[in-house]
Amino acid sequence: MPANAPVAVVVDGYYNASSLPLAFARLGMTVVHLQSTPEPIPSWTPPDPAAYAESAVHTDDETTLQWLKALDPVCVIAGQEPGVLLADRLSQLMGLPGNGTRLSAARRDKYAMAEALRAAGLPCVEQFKSDRAEAIVAWAVERGEFPVVVKPLSSCNTDGVVICATPEETATAARAVLAGRDAFGRPNTEVLAQGYLDGDEYIVDTVSRDGQHFVSSSWKYEKTLVNGKNLYDKDILLAPDESPVPELVAYTRAVLDALGIRHGAAHSEVKMTCRGPVLVETGARISGGMLPSLHDVSLGQNQAALVALAYAHPQEFLAAYAGRSYQPRQPAMGYTVATSADGVVRAVDAKTLAAINALPTVHQTVVNLAPGQRIRPTVDLGTCTMRIYLTGPTQEAILADYARARDLKDLVYRL
Template identity: 50%
Template structure:
């Protein structure tokens, strides 16, 4: 294990975060506000935005890393991104800290193992097969005698490589595409997952867990658009906590997290409400990918990063104030992943248009996903959307009015060469 720098022994408590760049970058400030320092441990993925971490360590051997971390007397170990989940499980277990444990680590990363864990626990789930080649995938789909089916990587995210297939040829093409590609985290796809298609409305359910008790941070209804054989995110809408569907989703997701052994830290679940009831697409032991702490504070009265830090730092306070409860809906809210049909190279960004979008009364903030010189391609999934726009207003009508205005402006932001 190599250290980026050496520091004197901490004078404040220390928490350890594994692979916590990207969305995990919201955690250091959340811990800092509670008087806790953070140490970053990197497994194999490179990370950006690590300046907030006191030391940043590279783990070559979990046992040696755990011994090194023990000298800091940490109070918690958690994962910031999906690839960090297994190492966070192992380090927390070795250190005798609150842990989801290693027994079900594979089920928290591998989507086939995830669904099988639900099946063993008697939790409603999809039919599926794990195939090592395209002919195996096609044979299973044909044996079912029912289309569509869904083809996807075993351990990616953000709709990466997810295809809805209506026949054997589409299954073959999708499986071959997955098997010759890598995940969004750079990991090779050595097998492909084929599952029964779940018909219904999709919801996102975000929770924070502490000693098996849970607080529901938010429930969002996913409005998607079918782009060829891919179902791409468009708009996620905050659901009122007293809607009937929320009362169905919370216990179902709780049962799914129990089956996956997620008792500590954040959880992000994607669920389809089918005619038979809620059914899991996937769950992650991590923060929600659309998290913006300030936006969530304004719309929901709290955010998942701050509540995660609270659960690890002061579990008794979390259990007293949050366990078994759910969010409030202070404002109508939505997160818009802007699609595009543009194809080329971004010559310049029209900041006048960006400012025009930001000045709309219902827009909380805008995250540009492209820079000058980047390639822009027609949107086929979440990764190829061009911006993330956070919307909130006093009423749904006002928010949707500004959503439609952003739709009109979005393709004027990026000027092509």
């Protein structure tokens, strides 16, 4: 690694945490990777070793701390969800800027998360957890209001999340969660039930330093309900002064404080209900839908670069971003592609993919499947087939290209 270069440690750099090494490297930092589990999480593509100067696997705190002390890092941060608890603990033990361990559970466990908001006096969801499906059903029936949402306590990517309209559906969903494993391969020992939040759902993405929060973007979700599953379709970039963004932002800032998120990225999903904003969940990591190049074009900044700046040059970050919100340069949208297909991918049709990418506002298409892989009907984010990023001069132009892409999407994979 370069002599005397400051070091950043990324814990579990899965998925689009792959944007972090380059962001830190651009500021002259050396980036190393720490895996929190003995083996890579099988459901996620492992981080690219070439992106890191060095890699290690966590076995115990004492061994990892010896390795870290030799590196003398500036920060230890979570790349994705499974790394949050370890990054919190190690940064605290090393005396580095971080969010500490007092509220770590509230940043991973969805039940503890809502209870932390309740303790802070913030609007939050009604909820109940149990290791028995029968107790979940009894709570839902006693509550006297359906639908309810059943989900694992600490998963991601809408894994295991089901909207249940009856006691029977609630029982089936709860048993399925308890019989299964979360997205990280760990058995679900409890299941969470929450009241269904009415209203539209929004994203508020942030980067913080010393408890000073910058809102890097806000998006509106448009989803489709299919068999109790809310399938992602569009997320649309909003203007910071557009209703209800100011109200969402004020609430999200209070959420970050209640969850003890003083440093680094956060990805918050909030419902604008009839009683105002209510949190769905917050992840103490960069957004899974964040594509740096799209954000640079449409926003003039991106979450990964801002995280690197906040740790590498905190005073510069605070001077430019503390307490502020994003200013869009042009409209943008993400299209999460669902499918009803079921089979094995024989080929990716290059001609169809080129036709999608040739649409005027299509910025980039990320293909999730390769020849030989199984394609299944979409039930969550993990079974979506593609992600198409769009940006252009007008929202109307983007929506026109979105419609064309929808017409072509089922031709991309040949089965």
